[in-house]
Amino acid sequence: xxxxxxxxxxxxxxxxxxFCIIAHIDHGKTTLSDRLLEITRxxxxxxxxxxxxxxxxxxxxxxxxxxxxxxxxEYRAKDGERYRLNLIDTPGHVDxxxxxxxxxxxxxxxxxxxxxxxxxxxxxxANYHLALEHDLTIIPVINKIDLPxxxxxxxxxxxxxxxxxxxxxxxxxxxxxxxxxxxxxEAIVARIPPPKGHRDHVRALVFNAQFDAYRGVVSYVRxxxxxxxxxxxxxxxxxxxxxxxxxxGVFVPNMRAVERLEVGxxxxxxxxxxxxxxxxxxDTLTAATNPAHVPLPGYRKAVPMVYxxxxxxxxxxxxxxxxxxxxxxxxxxxxxxxxxxxxALGFGFRCGFLGLLHMEILQERLERDYTLDLxxxxxxxxxxxxxxxxxxxxxxxxxxxxxANVIRTIEEPYVKSTMIAPPEYVGAIMEMTQNRxxxxxxxxxxxxxxxxxxxxxxxxxVIVDFFDQLKSRTKGYASLDYEMIGYREGDLVKLExxxxxxxxxxxxxxxxxxxxxxxxxxxxERLRELIPRQMFExxxxxxxxxxxxxxxxxxxVRKNVLAKCYGGDITRKRKLxxxxxxxxxxxxxVGRVELPQEAFMAVLRLDD
Amino acid sequence: MLGVYVHLPFxxxxxxxxxxxxxxxxASAAARYLTALQGELAATPPAxxxxxxxxxxxxxxYDATAxxxxxxxxxxxxxxxxxxxxxxSVELNPELVMPGDFERYxxxxxxxxxxxVQSFEPDEVAVLGRRHSAAQVRAAVQAARAAGxxxxxxxxxxxIPGQTRASWRRTLDAALALDVDHISTYxxxxxxxxxxxxxxxxxxxxxxxxxxxxxxxGDAMAVLRAAGYEQYELSNFARPGHRCRHNENYWANGDYxxxxxxxxxxxxxxxWVTTRSLEAYLAAVEAGAAIPRETExxxxxxxAGEAAMLALRTAQGxxxxxxxxxxxxDLLDRYAGEIADLRATGLLELTGEHLRLxxxxxxxxxxxxxxxxxxx
Numbered sequence: 002x003x004x005x006x007x008x009x010x011x012x013x014x015x016x017x018x019x020f021c022i023i024a025h026i027d028h029g030k031t032t033l034s035d036r037l038l039e040i041t042r043x044x045x046x047x048x049x050x051x052x053x054x055x056x057x058x059x060x061x062x063x064x065x066x067x068x069x070x071x072x073x074x075e076y077r078a079k080d081g082e083r084y085r086l087n088l089i090d091t092p093g094h095v096d097x098x099x100x101x102x103x104x105x106x107x108x109x110x111x112x113x114x115x116x117x118x119x120x121x122x123x124x125x126x127a128n129y130h131l132a133l134e135h136d137l138t139i140i141p142v143i144n145k146i147d148l149p150x151x152x153x154x155x156x157x158x159x160x161x162x163x164x165x166x167x168x169x170x171x172x173x174x175x176x177x178x179x180x181x182x183x184x185x186x187e188a189i190v191a192r193i194p195p196p197k198g199h200r201d202h203v204r205a206l207v208f209n210a211q212f213d214a215y216r217g218v219v220s221y222v223r224x225x226x227x228x229x230x231x232x233x234x235x236x237x238x239x240x241x242x243x244x245x246x247x248x249x250g251v252f253v254p255n256m257r258a259v260e261r262l263e264v265g266x267x268x269x270x271x272x273x274x275x276x277x278x279x280x281x282x283x284d285t286l287t288a289a290t291n292p293a294h295v296p297l298p299g300y301r302k303a304v305p306m307v308y309x310x311x312x313x314x315x316x317x318x319x320x321x322x323x324x325x326x327x328x329x330x331x332x333x334x335x336x337x338x339x340x341x342x343x344x345a346l347g348f349g350f351r352c353g354f355l356g357l358l359h360m361e362i363l364q365e366r367l368e369r370d371y372t373l374d375l376x377x378x379x380x381x382x383x384x385x386x387x388x389x390x391x392x393x394x395x396x397x398x399x400x401x402x403x404x405a406n407v408i409r410t411i412e413e414p415y416v417k418s419t420m421i422a423p424p425e426y427v428g429a430i431m432e433m434t435q436n437r438x439x440x441x442x443x444x445x446x447x448x449x450x451x452x453x454x455x456x457x458x459x460x461x462x463v464i465v466d467f468f469d470q471l472k473s474r475t476k477g478y479a480s481l482d483y484e485m486i487g488y489r490e491g492d493l494v495k496l497e498x499x500x501x502x503x504x505x506x507x508x509x510x511x512x513x514x515x516x517x518x519x520x521x522x523x524x525x526e527r528l529r530e531l532i533p534r535q536m537f538e539x540x541x542x543x544x545x546x547x548x549x550x551x552x553x554x555x556x557x558v559r560k561n562v563l564a565k566c567y568g569g570d571i572t573r574k575r576k577l578x579x580x581x582x583x584x585x586x587x588x589x590x591v592g593r594v595e596l597p598q599e600a601f602m603a604v605l606r607l608d609d
Numbered sequence: 610m611l612g613v614y615v616h617l618p619f620x621x622x623x624x625x626x627x628x629x630x631x632x633x634x635x636a637s638a639a640a641r642y643l644t645a646l647q648g649e650l651a652a653t654p655p656a657x658x659x660x661x662x663x664x665x666x667x668x669x670x671y672d673a674t675a676x677x678x679x680x681x682x683x684x685x686x687x688x689x690x691x692x693x694x695x696x697x698s699v700e701l702n703p704e705l706v707m708p709g710d711f712e713r714y715x716x717x718x719x720x721x722x723x724x725x726v727q728s729f730e731p732d733e734v735a736v737l738g739r740r741h742s743a744a745q746v747r748a749a750v751q752a753a754r755a756a757g758x759x760x761x762x763x764x765x766x767x768x769i770p771g772q773t774r775a776s777w778r779r780t781l782d783a784a785l786a787l788d789v790d791h792i793s794t795y796x797x798x799x800x801x802x803x804x805x806x807x808x809x810x811x812x813x814x815x816x817x818x819x820x821x822x823x824x825x826x827g828d829a830m831a832v833l834r835a836a837g838y839e840q841y842e843l844s845n846f847a848r849p850g851h852r853c854r855h856n857e858n859y860w861a862n863g864d865y866x867x868x869x870x871x872x873x874x875x876x877x878x879x880x881w882v883t884t885r886s887l888e889a890y891l892a893a894v895e896a897g898a899a900i901p902r903e904t905e906x907x908x909x910x911x912x913a914g915e916a917a918m919l920a921l922r923t924a925q926g927x928x929x930x931x932x933x934x935x936x937x938x939d940l941l942d943r944y945a946g947e948i949a950d951l952r953a954t955g956l957l958e959l960t961g962e963h964l965r966l967x968x969x970x971x972x973x974x975x976x977x978x979x980x981x982x983x984x985x
Contacts, residue, residue, distance in 0.1 A: 536954055536973050559823035561975040564795040564844055566922055568614055568859050569629075569873040572880055572905055575915050575982065582979040593954075 014265030015195045019087045019223065021104055023128035024114035025121075025480060026094075029144040033114060033176035033185075034072075034088060040182050041074040041086070043254055070209075071221060071267050072254040078190045086189055087267035089208065089223075095127070095482055096356030099303060100209065103283050105131060106299055107208040107223035107267065110138040110193030112185065113164075117143045117151035117173075120449060121159045123419045123480035129164055138193045141166055142185060147175040158448045196225075196265030203227030203235070203288040205262070205270070206297050210282055212332040218274035219256075222286060223267050225297060230261040234289035235272070237280045238296040243289045244272035244279075277334035303335035305353025306414065306485070307360055307464055308397035310341060310378035310507060311367070312349030314589065314598065318373055319348050325371035326350060329363060336363060341398065345507040345591040346376055346601075351398055357464045376589060378507045379604040382461045385412040385488050400506040402495045405546055411511075412488040414460040417442070420471070421453050422479035429474045430454060437462035438491075438513055458483075459491065461511070466605050496521055496550075498528070499542040500594045507591075507601055514545075520604075521551040527603045529553040532596060539594050611658045612858040613687050615646070615679070616869030618666040618887065621705060625738045625804035626797060630871030630885045634670040642870075642887070643675060645894040649868055650686055658687035658866070660696040660855035667702045667725075673710045677717035684718055687866075696720055696854045703749040704741035711756030721760040721853065722753055723793070729783035730776050733769045738804075743783065750787045760851050762791035767825040768817035769797055777825050781832045790851035794829045795844050796822055823972050830971070841924045843966075843974055860923050862916040879906045910983050913938035917964075917981035922974065926965025940964060940981070947980040 024030040037043075074086040091104040105111065111132040115121055132139055141160050143153045157168045172188060174181030198204075209221040222229075229235060233246045250258040251268040262268045274280050282303070285296035313322050326338050337353040354360035360380060367373050384396045387410045388403060396402050402411075418439070420430055424446075431454075434441070439456040446452055463483060471479050496517050498508035508528075512520050521543030528541050532555050543551040561581075566574050588595040619634040619642070632638065661683055668676060680697065689695045698721040699714060714722070728734050729743045746763075753761050763784050767777050784792055799809045799816065809816055817825070830840055838846035842860060845853065858865060867874045871885040881904040884890050893900045907915055913936035920927035932940050941948065941959075948964065951957035956970035956977050970977050 536956065536976055556820075558819060558973065558976075560796070560819045560826060560972045562796065562826070562843055562972065563975060564798050566843075566859070566919065567856060568612075568865050568867060568875065569616075569871065569882065571859070571873070571875075571915070571919065572882070575918060578918060578975055578979040579982050581975060582982055585979075593950075 010200070011197045012200055012264045013195050013197050014263070016082065017085045017087065017196055017265040018110065018189050018193045019089065019108045019196055019265065019267055020110040020112060020189055020193055021089045021091050021108045022112045022114060023091055023101075023105075023132060024144075025116070025119070025124040025128075028114045028116040028119065028122075028125070029176045030114055033112070033142070033144065033174070033182075034090070036176045036179060036182050037074060037086075037088065037186070038072065038254065040179070040186070041076050043072060043074050070211075070252055070254075072252045073267065076186055076190070079187060080190070084190050086186070087223075089267060091128075094356070094358050095124075095484075096306075096354075096359045098131075098484065099301065099355075100282055101128075102131060102135070102299065103206070103208040105135040105137060106297070107206050108135070108137055109196060110140065110189065112140045112142050112189070114142050114144045114176075115156055115160070117146045117153045117156055118148050120152075120156050120451070121163055121421070121447075123421045123453075123482040126163065126419060126421070126453075127482035127484070139164070139166070140185070140188045140192060141171045142181070143171050143173050144176055146173045147178055147180060155449050162448060198224070198264035199226040200264070201227070202291065202293040203229065203286070204293045204297055205229055205235075205286040207280060207282060207284040207286060210277055210280055210284075210334070212277055216271050218272075218277055218280050220270045220272075220274070220280050220284075220286065221267075222262065222270050224262045224264055226264065226293070227288065228261050228263045229270060229286065231258070235270075235286045236289050236292055238285040238287055238293070239281065239300050240279055240284070242279050244274055246270055246272050277331060281334040303355065305335065305337050305383075305397075306356055306460065307354045307380045307382060308351060309354075309360060309380045310343060310346065310349050310398065311338075311352050311364070312343065312346040312376045312378075312507075314374040314376055314587070316347050321371065322350065322367070322373055322375070325367050325373060326352070328371075329366065333363070335359065343378075343400070343507045345505045346378070346589060349376075353397065357468075376507075376598050376601050378601050379510055380464055381510065382414050382459075382464065384493070384511060386410075387412075396511075399495055399509045399511045402511060405494070410490050411493045412490045413493065413511075415457055415486050415489045416460050416463055416483040417486050418456050418458050418463060418481060418483035419453065420456070420479050420481050421447075421451055422475050424450055424452050426475040426479060427452050427454070430471070430479060433467075433470060433474060434458065436516070437467065438516070457486065459489070459513075460485070494545050496524075497544045498524065499540075499544060499549075500532075500596075501537075501539050501592055502542075503592045504544075505591050508604075510604055517545050518543075518550045521545070524604055525551045525553040528600055529555055531600045531603055532594070533588075534558045535593075535595060537593070610660075610690075610858055610863050611656055611687075612660040612662065612855050612863065612865040613658045613683065614662045614664060614855075614865060614867045614872055615683065616664060616666065616867065616872040617668045617671060618642070618870050619670045620665065620667040621670055621702070622738070622740070625808075626800065628800035628803050629666065630887075631666045632887055634667070638887075639671060639675075641891060643671070643679065645891050646679070646869055647682060648894045648897075649900065650682065653686070653866065653868065655686050655688075656866075657690040658695075659690050659693050660858060661687065661698070662855040663697075663699045665700055667705065668699050669701045669705045669710070673707065673713040677713050680714075680717045680719065694720075698723060698853065698855055700725065701749070702741065703745045706745070706749045706752065708752075711753045711758055715757050719758065721762065721791075722758050723762040723764060723791075723853075724749055724753075726763045726784070727766045728769060728772070728776075729780045730772075733772055733776065733780075736770055737766065747787060750789060760791060761789045762793060762851075762853070763787070763789050764793045764795065766795050766797050767829060768822045770815045770817075772817070772825070774824055774828060777828060778832065781829060785832075785836050791845070791847045791853065792833060792838060793845050794826075794833070796826060826972065839924065843922050843971060857923070860919045862919055878908075878912060879904055881905070909936075910938060910943065912936060913940075914982040918978040921964070921966055921978050921981070924965070926960070926963040928962050929959075929964065930962045944981055951977055951980060 022030050071089045076084050089104050091101045143156050146153050157171050172184045204226040205222040205224050207220045211219050236243045248258050248271040249262050250256050283300035287293040330336050335355045338350045341351040386394045388407050389409050434456050439458040443455040492514045494514045496512050497504045525541045525543050538557045539555040541553045542549050618631045619639050697719045700723045726746050833846040840846050841852050864876045870890040873882045881902045884901040917927050958967050
């Protein structure tokens with residue numbers, strides 16, 4: 002328990018430790034979390050399985066945890082004392098790097114898992130640097146040491162070399178088989194400093210926030226200074242809104258109400274908050290009377306990086322789509338959307354996402370949970386367009402790009418991307434990145450022969466099919482991570498696609514001038530494969546500023562007649578035609594051309 | 610008007626492209642079937658019928674005695690409507706024709722025969738798995754004419770693997786040279802679960818492209834029309850006065866009664882097809898039980914849509930006036946968008962009160978007919 006202290010003094014919660022587990026995908030984060038829960042008897046083994054089953058289908062299928070709630074572990078250490086270890090989960094994908102940073106900000110230490118068979122990967126490095134930025138104590142854990150292919154010696158070499166840590170700091174473990182778990186728990190107690198905070202004001206960091214249909218927003222908080230109790234009136238510093246606490250509690254692992262949350266505690270706050278727009282991730286909660294002067298650092302509004310148009314395949318489903326987006330938005334402050342109209346696709350929404358994975362997850366959720374049949378246009382980033390009159394426009398939809406003659410400059414977001422791969426794939430990576438306007442910043446060889454390549458690249462080049470291509474060209478060996486580094490001017494043009502002579506707004510995209518003709522050729526070829534033959538010939542053209550740069554043709558169907566239709570055939574023949582017609586109706590009609598839904602995502606699937 | 614169809618499912622051998630209800634001819638099975646058929650007939654309410662069509666299978670797998678005996682019973686059961694001459698058609702395989710058959714058919718009341726020729730090119734006949742010769746076809750036609758059969762029709766197939774425009778032209782010319790009254794030209798259709806379907810799956814390149822098929826179809830229309838045949842339906846060409854009235858009744862969405870295994874009937878808006886299992890058919894009839902069948906009744910717009918699908922196959926097309934009276938559907942109103950599109954694409958035309966396929970529309974009839982189908 003906290004020792005009483007005078008107001009202006011720092012209070013130390015000496016029996017608490019706040020930590021997170023960070024790892025490259027598949028290095029064993031979930032398994033280690035489960036094992037820690039089990040060994041501290043926070044959750045019975047039997048319940049663990051149930052918990053795993055409760056996870057969303059999407060997450061299970063993708064083998065990633067998008068978000069998990071924190072959990073408090075009770076641990077009696079070898080020094081005889083009982084400690085409260087608060088494990089705070091971090092989302093496992095670069096799209097959610099802001100959420101990751103807020104989770105790290107709630108901790109004093111991090112367990113960095115490295116797979117003993119794989120070694121350090123791109124995400125390991127990215128997570129490591131992020132943890133260092135938050136001044137966390139890092140405990141390197143070499144996991145899966147009991148696998149035949151494990152090479153802990155080599156991996157410890159990488160830790161020394163890349164993470165500049167002592168070999169002796171590494172803990173050898175197998176989360177799956179319970180090896181080294183005690184060592185990890187002891188290291189958490191011994192190495193991670195206890196949380197400290199002030200008593201003279203209240204500040205709680207919201208590191209995650211979920212929407213519950215019955216209780217409103219549930220804020221996951223780390224108490225930094227002071228305390229919050231049931232009945233306390235508090236204020237969201239980001240949104241300047243005052244609420245009354247209806248419940249505070251902790252996760253053990255289920256939510257359990259407590260009287261108060263004190264310095265260093267990790268728990269939740271419920272206050273009849275109706276929307277994630279009133280309290281969101283990164284927010285600071287403070288007392289309504291005598292509020293803190295300065296919020297905790299690091300808050301920013303979630304900024305969508307990737308946009309696409311979402312349209313109902315059936316116009317009648319527009320209202321359903323709007324309702325579904327509203328509901329998703331309640332639980333996901335990062336999703337933004339506004340109505341838009343496409344000449345080709347009718348009424349729909351322009352939706353902004355944190356990244357490609359975030360986009361795919363939400364699309365799948367709309368289709369599965371809300372059983373909507375959607376057409377998604379190819380993703381775009383937000384371009385910063387400076388016009389000749391000096392005004393600046395942010396353009397998240399290629400069809401909204403101003404005319405070329407009024408554009409002074411177009412800037413686009415850039416990322417620093419880090420890839421780690423065996424040396425035999427360096428050539429392939431270099432070719433790919435060059436094709437995608439990447440500039441090599443740095444190339445570093447690891448002891449085991451692998452190479453770390455650091456590039457600056459336009460974000461649009463990364464979101465459009467880069468990861469899949471990278472994986473396929475390196476037989477799955479390369480790993481990738483990236484971070485935003487700001488806007489750069491580019492020589493960019495709008496590539497338009499014309500079907501049957503008419504420009505199709507939903508198929509246009511913004512592309513580097515140097516790559517435009519090549520992309521145009523690739524896309525027209527792909528569309529020729531995707532568009533079924535119609536009753537007439539369909540020319541497919543790619544154009545830049547009205548100039549045709551590529552052309553393909555879908556030849557016309559010449560004959561589609563049932564030879565026989567007599568008494569015995571009528572029902573069967575009618576069903577045959579109905580089936581043909583149903584196939585057509587699944588398609589989107591643009592002008593006179595029937596387009597399959599995949600056509601609108603074709604740009605995502607182009608080989609270089 | 611009522612039409613009667615009778616299915617005789619036995620064949621001397623089975624063709625690899627055919628998916629009709631059919632079995633190899635065995636005397637015992639054929640005799641048992643004929644008895645069952647008479648049983649089914651006895652259980653069917655008698656009614657006047659304007660047309661009778663004996664199809665198969667291969668009806669002349671039965672000898673003339675059996676066949677004419679059956680026809681006599683049918684004509685007795687389904688008398689001629691007042692003041693209307695009756696059309697009685699029989700489908701025939703030319704290689705099974707025996708001397709004297711046609712006289713006996715004519716005496717039994719047969720007015721029309723339809724001979725399955727398929728091709729006059731020996732290699733194409735072989736590809737289709739058939740065994741007759743062009744000489745047998747010629748002999749059959751001459752014998753039928755000599756016996757005084759009023760209307761003689763030939764079936765020919767295009768888009769046979771290996772067929773060229775030149776060889777198709779030779780088949781058409783050979784058919785014309787026989788001076789017949791009616792010619793049906795059928796594009797080869799790959800039916801699922803036939804040996805041809807397996808072949809097409811293994812070697813799709815062996816079969817005609819739709820462009821080639823379109824050329825062949827176009828050639829047939831040009832050649833037959835030039836020779837004085839009217840294309841009164843997508844696949845059917847007749848000299849004046851020689852249309853097949855039995856088939857016209859199908860496209861007019863008229864009533865018909867089907868007898869035999871796998872036969873379809875349509876009465877008062879309900880369509881039913883009896884079981885395609887020979888065993889189940891025989892067992893049911895012999896036990897005096899109801900023959901298993903599948904029934905479908907289309908209502909309202911769906912019924913009108915199906916009727917449009919049928920009517921549009923004919924040269925006359927679909928009468929807007931008739932559809933309004935008969936189905937309560939104003940085609941021009943209900944399908945205004947579809948009709949505008951199809952007219953703009955040049956596939957459909959409105960002539961007087963009739964919507965009908967254009968020349969181009971005949972090649973893409975499915976796209977036109979499909980536009981009028983509505984389903985849930």
